Amino acid sequence: MRSTTATCCATKTNTDVAPSSQAVKQAIQWMLRLRESGNDPVLSEQCERWRLATPEHELAWQRVTHLHRELDLRAVPGASVAMQTLEASQRRLHRRQALKLLGGVALVGTAAWLGKDLDSVSSWTSDYATATGERRGIRLPDGSLMQLNTRSAVDLAFTGQQRLVRLRQGELMLTCRGDQPLQVQTRDALFESVEGRFTLYQQGDCTQLGVSQGKVAIHHPGLGEVQWIDSGQDWRVDARGAQRLERLDMDAMAWSDGLIVTRDMRLADFLAQVSRYRQGYLSCSDAVADLRLSGVYRLEDPEQLLHLLPQTLPVRLRERTRWWIRLEHAA
Incomplete structure (x- = not known):
């Protein structure tokens, strides 16, 4: 009976009160973890304790589960896909109503929803x-x-x-x-x-x-x-x-100091490492893929790092946008 009362109260105040983005994020994490565990009883009990800890937690839980039912989300692969699902569901659920259900933060974008640019559900549900x-x-x-x-x-x-x-x-x-x-x-x-x-x-x-x-x-x-x-x-x-x-072409520990330290490393392999630290497309042509480079490179600004490469290698950067870069042989 107590559980039913809490649900009714949360539903009554849904249109007036918005939970914080942190509470919404935690509610989504609980929902996904319960699904992945097959509703494990121990995890279910932990989730119940979290919901009862504060009224805000229960409100966030009610809004997330309600939107989950309305949009029939079978998985949540990321904010961009969630937004596409939201757009496709406007005939069943008004956009403004959906945004209210998550306190105006959950599906607006990764910056507002998650606070970080994470790459998968497994990332933002981890400790x-x-x-x-x-x-x-x-x-x-x-x-x-x-x-x-x-x-x-x-x-x-x-x-x-x-x-x-x-x-x-x-x-x-x-x-x-x-x-x-x-x-x-x-x-x-x-x-x-x-x-x-x-x-x-x-x-x-x-x-x-x-x-x-x-x-x-x-x-x-x-x-x-x-x-x-x-x-x-x-x-x-x-x-x-x-x-x-027996022999590595890159120092395996250097990243902890914000560096890439190479030893006669192929350019294609070097770019594969740099691409881990930036968004967008990064590659090189076959003509320059086997060029070798050795040195110490700082990771704090990958774009500046890439623009330094033509100073030591016979390459040029072909940039369609800041998100699309391809290295080719210098003419």
Whole structure:
């Protein structure tokens, strides 16, 4: 009965009060997490406690779930797609009414709705995430330092029995503290260290590990036994197993200092790295793809970085817009 009363009160004040953008975002996160978990009872109870914590939480929940029903949203792949869905549904739900349902913030755009330019639902529903070009440092509950590179997302599971970080996408660097193992789960394997410092980069078909301090263990079914990696080593781990990388054309740790440090790196591979830190299209012609470059490049301004390349390589920038750049051979 109490739950029914709360719902009725929230419905009554929907047209007069608007929840904050933060409350709306949290409500959307709860909705997606419940759906992904198959309405797990423990998660449902946590969501219920969140709703009862403040009237604003309950109001945000009612508005998000109401709009979900009205627009029949089966998934929320991003603000742009949500806006397209909203536009297509104007005959069933007036635009002004829909915007009111989310307090005027949820579907206006990524800046107002999420506050960050994140790349997927998995990013903005994670415990910590970074936008394109963003790097972020987080102090973990055990005192360890975690740094997230651009377009990265992680979840934390810290209990009395384990310290676990789940890398959902992107790249992180961990400096471990404490006397218990700190574990990182990626799509390909489980990594573990006690006092190590290492990076993990989850790519499309593998996870790349770089160890700069201490030792890191790789737990992988294909290895048969735990593989311990020493400081100064780099490894590639995929579904089949693990392989040591003898020579890298880029410093795996430099991004934490805001740098790309290359060693005889192909231009095409270099541009693929730079594209991680900027929006839009970036490529090069086959004629210049195999040109090599070595140096130290700052990530704080990718556009300026690109405009410096013609000073050291026989290339020119073809720019249709600031979002579309292609490098070609200089005439």
